[in-house]
Amino acid sequence: MVPVPAPPAWHKVPPEQVRRFADLAMEQVPDIAGEILRAMRQEFPNLELTTDDMGVPKALLAIRLALESFVSQLTTDIERPRELPEVFREFGRNQALKGRRLDSLQAIYRLNVRLAWRSLAEIGQKVEIPPPAMYELAESAFEYLDELVSHSVHGYAEVAAGRAGERIRRQRLLVDLLLTEHRTDPSGALAERAAAVDWPLPDEVAVAVLLRPAQQVVTPALGDEVLLDMDGEHPRLVLADPDAPGRVERLHRAMGGWSGAIGPAVPVAQAATSLHWAAAAARMIEEGLLPEGRLLRCSEHSEALVLLPAEKLIDDLARRRLAQLTEAGPEQARRLAETLLAWLETQGGAPEVAARLGVHPQTVRNRLRQIRDLWGEDLEDPDRRFELELVLRTRRLRGELADPHA
Incomplete structure (x- = not known):
C-alpha cells in the first residue's frame, strides 16, 4: 500500500485559527497598503504614481486588491478578482510606454512583498500560527509575486511588440525612400524618416x-x-x-x-x-x-559585373576578333587564347608569360609565333588589343579559359 503523504503544514492549522489570522489581516490591509506605499515613495523617490478619478494612487488600490485576494484564499476557494491581472498588466504597459526597464518594476514588487510579509508574520505570531505553516505561507507569497510579475510582463510585452511593429513599419518606409531614384534633393524627407527610427543619417x-x-x-x-x-x-x-x-x-x-x-x-x-x-x-x-x-x-567583382551581363555584345565582338581560332582544334584554340590573354595582361616576353601560365618558355615562344601569324598588325593596334583582352577576359570569367590566379 502506497503511503499517503502528510497534508501541507498550513492545512493542519485549526480552521478557527486560520479565520482569526485572515480577519486580522483583512482589518490591517488598509494600514499595510499605506505603509507599503510610503516605503515605495521613500525607496523610489522618482516614482511617478498615476491616480484614479478620485485622486487615489492606482498603486495603493492594486496593493489593497492583491493583499485582500491573497488573504481571502486562505479561507475560501474563490477565484481571484478579474481586475487583478488587468491592473498589473497596466503597470507593465505604463512601464514600457515611459521607456523604463521592467526590472525596476520587479524591484518595487519585491519590496511590496517583503513589507507585506513582515506584517503578516507579526499577525501570525499574534494568533500563534505554527512556524512551518508560516514558512509555507511565505512560499505562497512569493509564488503569488511571480504571478503578478507575469501579468506585468505580458503588459510590457504588448507595448514592446506594438512599438517594434511600428518601428519596422517606419524603417521600411525609410528603406523604400532611400532606395528610390530621386530627381530632386531628398535630404529633407530622408532626415525626417531617419529621425522617426532614431537612425543617424x-x-x-x-x-x-x-x-x-x-x-x-x-x-x-x-x-x-x-x-x-x-x-x-x-x-x-x-x-x-x-x-x-x-x-x-x-x-x-x-x-x-x-x-x-x-x-x-x-x-x-x-x-x-x-x-x-x-x-x-x-x-x-x-x-x-x-x-x-x-x-x-x-x-x-567589378570585371564580372561589367562583362558578363553584356553577353550578346561580347559574343558578337568575339566572333570578329577571334575568328582566327576557328580553324584550330578546340584544345589548340584554348591554349592559344590563354597564351594571348597572358601576353596582353603581362605585356612581357616569353619568360613572364610562361611564369603566368606555368609552362616552359620555349612552349610560349612557339605559341607567340603562331599568334603573330594569326593576328599580325592587330597586335600593334591599342584598340584591337583592348577588344581582344575584353573578349578573352569574358571567356575566362565564364570558365572557358583557365584562370592563373585560381
Whole structure:
C-alpha cells in the first residue's frame, strides 16, 4: 500500500485559527497598503504614481486588491478578482510606454512583498500560527509575486511588440525612400524618416541584397547602423558609412548562413545606385556566375559585373576578333587564347608569360609565333588589343579559359 503523504503544514492549522489570522489581516490591509506605499515613495523617490478619478494612487488600490485576494484564499476557494491581472498588466504597459526597464518594476514588487510579509508574520505570531505553516505561507507569497510579475510582463510585452511593429513599419518606409531614384534633393524627407527610427543619417551607404538560404536560418542580428527589410523574396539591407573601420567585417560575421551581394559605397541620396549593382550581383550568384555562400562585395567583382551581363555584345565582338581560332582544334584554340590573354595582361616576353601560365618558355615562344601569324598588325593596334583582352577576359570569367590566379 502506497503511503499517503502528510497534508501541507498550513492545512493542519485549526480552521478557527486560520479565520482569526485572515480577519486580522483583512482589518490591517488598509494600514499595510499605506505603509507599503510610503516605503515605495521613500525607496523610489522618482516614482511617478498615476491616480484614479478620485485622486487615489492606482498603486495603493492594486496593493489593497492583491493583499485582500491573497488573504481571502486562505479561507475560501474563490477565484481571484478579474481586475487583478488587468491592473498589473497596466503597470507593465505604463512601464514600457515611459521607456523604463521592467526590472525596476520587479524591484518595487519585491519590496511590496517583503513589507507585506513582515506584517503578516507579526499577525501570525499574534494568533500563534505554527512556524512551518508560516514558512509555507511565505512560499505562497512569493509564488503569488511571480504571478503578478507575469501579468506585468505580458503588459510590457504588448507595448514592446506594438512599438517594434511600428518601428519596422517606419524603417521600411525609410528603406523604400532611400532606395528610390530621386530627381530632386531628398535630404529633407530622408532626415525626417531617419529621425522617426532614431537612425543617424550617414554621408554614405552601401546596399546589400540577400538570398534566402535553402535551409531555415535565423534573421541576421545586426547593429544599429544597419537597416534591414526582410520583406520580399530578396531581403535588403542598408549599411551606414560602410568604409568605417571594421564595419563591413562585422556585417560579414553577422551574416552566418546567408549569402548575397553588397553594392559599392555611395552618397546616401544615391543609394539606388548601390542597390542596382547589388541586385545584379545577386542575380549572377543565382545563375552560378558568381560564388555563393557568403556576402560578396561588388567592388571585388567589378570585371564580372561589367562583362558578363553584356553577353550578346561580347559574343558578337568575339566572333570578329577571334575568328582566327576557328580553324584550330578546340584544345589548340584554348591554349592559344590563354597564351594571348597572358601576353596582353603581362605585356612581357616569353619568360613572364610562361611564369603566368606555368609552362616552359620555349612552349610560349612557339605559341607567340603562331599568334603573330594569326593576328599580325592587330597586335600593334591599342584598340584591337583592348577588344581582344575584353573578349578573352569574358571567356575566362565564364570558365572557358583557365584562370592563373585560381
